[in-house]
Amino acid sequence: MMYRPKPRKLGHLVLKVRDIQQSLAFYTEVVGLEVSDWIGSHMVFLRCGEDHHDLALLQLPPGHVAAPEGQYPMVEHFSYHVETLDEIREITEMLVARGIPIDRGIGRHGPGGNTFIVFKDPDGNNVEFYSDMIQVTDETPHTPAVWDGGEMETFDRWNLQEFVVEPPARIKAILDMDTKEGGA
Template identity: 75%
Template sequence: MTDPASYRPRPTRLGHLVLKVRDIDRSLAFYTEVVGLSVSDWIDHHMVFLRAGEDHHDLALLQLPPGHSAIPEGHYPAVEHFSYRLETLAEMEQVAAMLVARGITIDRGIGKHGPGANSFLVFRDPDGNNVEFYTDMTQITAEQPYEASVWDGKDLETFDRWHLDRFLVPPPARILALLDKDGDA
């Protein structure tokens, strides 16, 4: 059997970017009115998914917590993660085995998001940046129209339709808090 650490992923393209923003409404107006993107979905009034083409999203805006209203001197908004598309879930599982074998920190996943229906695996690069591999994102075309909706950020299905069954690491604190609140953990 081949050593999992020697596996080399084959991403097919840069996928999407998630930006942390100070004022989601102001940023949404900018990206729809100035850049020309369309809204695909929301999670509460906390995160909005935008698209330029057929992918459910190629940009998402994530509202920063209160207190981040001004740009501090020398500081700029942060990227939550950027992603690369893989062609199959089987390849994602091979990547996961490689990450574990190499001792690379996995942040979350393997899971399947509600908005966009894409599977995901998020891990950290040497500088602590979140990198995501994803597969199977919803495609929105003239032949396959899509109506934007608002997903409930307190529903586990919004975060992971597989209910953490394929997760390789404990879920983020905000998801653990949801589970504790519902008595599922």
Template identity: 65%
Template sequence: MTGPAMYRPRPDKLGHLVLKVRDVQASLAFYRDVVGLDVSDWIDDRMVFLRCGQDHHDLALLQMTPDEVAGHQPGRSPVEHFSYHVAGLAEIEQIAAMLQARGVEIDRGIGKHGPGANAFLVFRDPDGNNVEFYCDMIQIGPDHPPHEARVWDGREMETFDRWALEHFLVAPPARIQKLIDDKGGA
């Protein structure tokens, strides 16, 4: 292999995890009251972003759809994705070129989320797990600008991608395509 295929990413830490949950309110109560995490933001009433440190989130809880709840098997992992932090957008772009050169399936991205404001690129590992590289996440704490939790509207493109798919390398997920179709374009 030569060129972009030879690039080797340089993640500097394991980032965040997104779990699909049967009851987002019950799971929030558990992770807030038992584990001790703080709420950073919400998307509607179906996804909550939690933190224990200065990253905007290190755990997000995503409400399963009714079909997912009905088919859920306790003990089976409901991980939507896990992530690794990289230095910046230029590295994400190099990683994207490497993934494409190697024929690795890109699931979504390159984009910039509303909650957390992080740039992202999600791809599939050989077992179909979603892996994300991200950068530039909002930092929360005494050495950073104040952050007030808010509820983001899941029907707005800015919630999913502040760049409105301008840097996306693949077709958007079906739920985002429906959002575009319902609004008559991006």
């Protein structure tokens, strides 16, 4: 029998939004969430409990602000928590063995500090397994920071060393910027 993951809970959701400031106001003032971190001014991480984030908002690129409803996918990914990095590795082996398309990972994000593997479901939705997210409690408070979206450490603190697939084009663009800056 092939390995089967044992997720502990639904972890977080990343929504694509047309106006990040308007959505931020809604989720903080109406829903009551707290800001954990930002990536530049285009992505904000929010929480309602101890996990660093359970909702993230990602600004749609220019030109999609007035897109007709339903014409642009609004969910970037949703995630399930597993206990350890070893479990992430075991899940990755299972995904490869089953021929399931992997979008990105294995890696460790800057904001939240969590490890991740992201893969496609049969309809092309991004699903993530993650472990080791920063916990925000009275004993371990967190001060929100703004991460640079053009820095590899924001996306993957391990600099793609554990990636099992070629990075997506948007990540290659970051790598190209780092190479040009380093070679100048």
